Each structure stands twice: as C-alpha cells, then as structure tokens.
Amino acid sequence: MKQVMGKRVALKVAALAAGVLLAGAAVAQTALTVGTTVRVATDKGPIDIQLYDTDAPATVANFLSYVRKNAYTGALFHRSVKNFVIQGGGFSFNDATTPRVTAIPTDPPVNNEFSAARSNVRGAVAMAKLGSNPNSATIQWFVNLANNGAGSTANLDGQNGGFTVFGRVSTPSMITVDALANLPTVDAKNCTTTLGALATALDTLPLAQPLTPVTCANIKAVNVVQMRWAKELPAKATSTDTDRVLNYLEALYPQHIAPASPATQTAQGYTYRYYANTNAHVGSKDGVMYYLVPSISAEIKTLGPLAELLQQAAAAGY
Structure with a gap:
C-alpha cells in the first residue's frame, strides 16, 4: 500500500x-451564498455539492427532496462527455432486473430558476431537462466540466431558457469529478435488448471497469459508475x-x-x-x-x- x-x-x-x-x-461568484452541502459517494471518492439555498430555492428544495428519500442511492452516471458534462441521477442499474436499467420515480417538474449570476461554469451543478421545455427539470443533474456558459460554444446559459445552476462542486471534490470524467466510455444506445428502452440515453456511458469483450451482455453493475448514496453533511454551525x-x-x-x-x-x-x-x-x-x-x-x-x-x-x- x-x-x-x-x-x-x-x-x-x-x-x-x-x-x-x-x-x-x-x-468569480462572490455574490452567491453557499448553504447546504450534499455529499454524493462514489467509488472514486465523494462529490460534495454546495447548494445555493437562497439563490435557487425551488431547485434546491427539489434536489434535497430526492436526497432525503434516498432516491440517488444506486443511481447511475449515464452520460460523460469530455470537457463538457458528466450527468446522472435519473436511472438505476441492477444486474438482477430485466431490463437492467430502470427509471427512478420522479416528482413533478420544478420551475426554471436560471440566472446569469449562476452561470454554467466549470464545477457548477445544474438540472437536466427536456428539450424545448424550460420547466421540465425533475431528478437528473449534471456537473459542468468546463466553462459552458455565455460566450462558450455550448452556451448552456442561453439554451432552453438557461440551465439552472443550483450549486457547485467544492474545489477539493473536483478531484473526484475529474477522475470520473477521465474514465473511458462506451456507446450502449443500441443495447435495448439487455439494458431496456432507456439504453438509448447511454451513448456516452462511463465505465468504472473496462469491458472484455465489448458486448451489451457484458455491461454489468461492476462496469458502470453508480452513486453509492447521497446525503446532507451536517451544517458547519453544528x-x-x-x-x-x-x-x-x-x-x-x-x-x-x-x-x-x-x-x-x-x-x-x-x-x-x-x-x-x-x-x-x-x-x-x-x-x-x-x-x-x-x-x-x-x-x-x-x-x-x-x-x-x-x-x-x-x-x-x-
């Protein structure tokens, strides 16, 4: 050792x-007040998300609701695009189920709270949503791996009403985020027979362990990246x-x-x-x-x- x-x-x-x-x-963001911190445990380390309780109250409340009912335990990181985002939270993966990938139940969508003061810069955590529907965010979230805000090619601040940033990954925890982002990916969008209909969203599925050989049947829980749990860290004052x-x-x-x-x-x-x-x-x-x-x-x-x-x-x- x-x-x-x-x-x-x-x-x-x-x-x-x-x-x-x-x-x-x-x-860069001195006007933003960090409140609650949520720790998401992964096999590569913890991702500590420092939430903007005051600046994005509805979105934070929505996220914390899922955290408090353990909705993210076992949730899959299903999308990883280098120098863009790593995304997860909406699906679970289980070798024992048919199909192996299932959707995690969601609450009603939250109204969009985008603000240019909370830009999609590196480390910012934002809600994913449906195309052409600004108020469709539910359970999925992503971490920006680069500056994807105004002036960037991606410009997530200017798309679909702007993607609501509701927190940031602590600077130390970006070590874990970058480790996950550097994992190899596999295009599993055609693995619907084994993984189910939701496989169509898995075109950049990060792999915790490589596949040998690369087949749909070989994609199992040991190969994918899952959230072990997500919970609030105790407040600093206590x-x-x-x-x-x-x-x-x-x-x-x-x-x-x-x-x-x-x-x-x-x-x-x-x-x-x-x-x-x-x-x-x-x-x-x-x-x-x-x-x-x-x-x-x-x-x-x-x-x-x-x-x-x-x-x-x-x-x-x-």
Whole structure:
C-alpha cells in the first residue's frame, strides 16, 4: 500500500496550495451564498455539492427532496462527455432486473430558476431537462466540466431558457469529478435488448471497469459508475472542528482515506475516523491532527495543527 497522505511536509504543501486555488476560485461568484452541502459517494471518492439555498430555492428544495428519500442511492452516471458534462441521477442499474436499467420515480417538474449570476461554469451543478421545455427539470443533474456558459460554444446559459445552476462542486471534490470524467466510455444506445428502452440515453456511458469483450451482455453493475448514496453533511454551525477538517480531507485525498464519511469515534483522547478501504486512522487530539497507518508504521504521525487545517477547510466551504 502506498503511504497514506504522503510525507507530512508534502501534505501540508499540497493543502496550502489547495487553499490558494480555492481562494482564487471563489472570486468569480462572490455574490452567491453557499448553504447546504450534499455529499454524493462514489467509488472514486465523494462529490460534495454546495447548494445555493437562497439563490435557487425551488431547485434546491427539489434536489434535497430526492436526497432525503434516498432516491440517488444506486443511481447511475449515464452520460460523460469530455470537457463538457458528466450527468446522472435519473436511472438505476441492477444486474438482477430485466431490463437492467430502470427509471427512478420522479416528482413533478420544478420551475426554471436560471440566472446569469449562476452561470454554467466549470464545477457548477445544474438540472437536466427536456428539450424545448424550460420547466421540465425533475431528478437528473449534471456537473459542468468546463466553462459552458455565455460566450462558450455550448452556451448552456442561453439554451432552453438557461440551465439552472443550483450549486457547485467544492474545489477539493473536483478531484473526484475529474477522475470520473477521465474514465473511458462506451456507446450502449443500441443495447435495448439487455439494458431496456432507456439504453438509448447511454451513448456516452462511463465505465468504472473496462469491458472484455465489448458486448451489451457484458455491461454489468461492476462496469458502470453508480452513486453509492447521497446525503446532507451536517451544517458547519453544528459540526465539530475535527469533523469539518475530516470532511475536507476526505474530499481532498479520496485515494488515501476511503470510503468517505465513516462514523467519528473517540478513544484515548483522540477524536478520529477509521477508513476501512485504506486501513487508515485520521483524527485530532489537543489541537493537533494525526494519522495512523499500521501497514506502514506503528507510529502515529503528525498531520498539522487543527486550527491551520480548519482554516483551509473553511476556505473550501467545509
């Protein structure tokens, strides 16, 4: 196993660099107020969506309604177009059903809340909808992988009444988004016999694992990219400093501390989380963050001052 977090100095430098990037990213949309954060768990890491509760209230309420009834558990990322978008939320995939792809039940559509102040820039999260119907958004959403707003070739701000941006992916979580966007895709639109009629929407289906050989019958749950779950992160005002830092680190280092959002525990004065996939412990004690990786060393290593890491977490919206 590779050394979790790298060396302490390397981690601190990387974290400081991330803080600088975050500060720069925030300048473009300073008028927008981030409220609720929803974490979408994937096998590549967490996607933390920071919602514009005040600026797009109806769309946020619609999204949270699906989150709170676990509608996105097992939902498929069915579309991935490089330098454009990655999209999902509307379909589930199950090897045991016939067909394998089924639609997730939807609520009534939400009225379009597009605003030029919430442009479809890189990292912006928007609702998908039917063509020529601005008020048709229900359950599907997408992440912009590039600037798709006004002045771009795509110009999602100018199509179909504008696509409503209702949140943004936190800067650390773009690591996971980019990892998903870099996966290979397969054109499965003709796999209607195996996958069902909804396969016609799967012309750029991202693959978590390659197909050998590439056949419709071989497209199974292990090959596709699904949302493991989606849930609200506790509000900053009700979270401990340690939990806020841990949420931030999970997004920043998905390859090292996974899966995200395990239960917070206490022992011997430490407040910590245990990450089963990487056999790592990360937590705090007496104002200092530590990590322990028994496969590398029996010693507990210092990560850095809790206050310093909290400052970086806060700059990232955690």
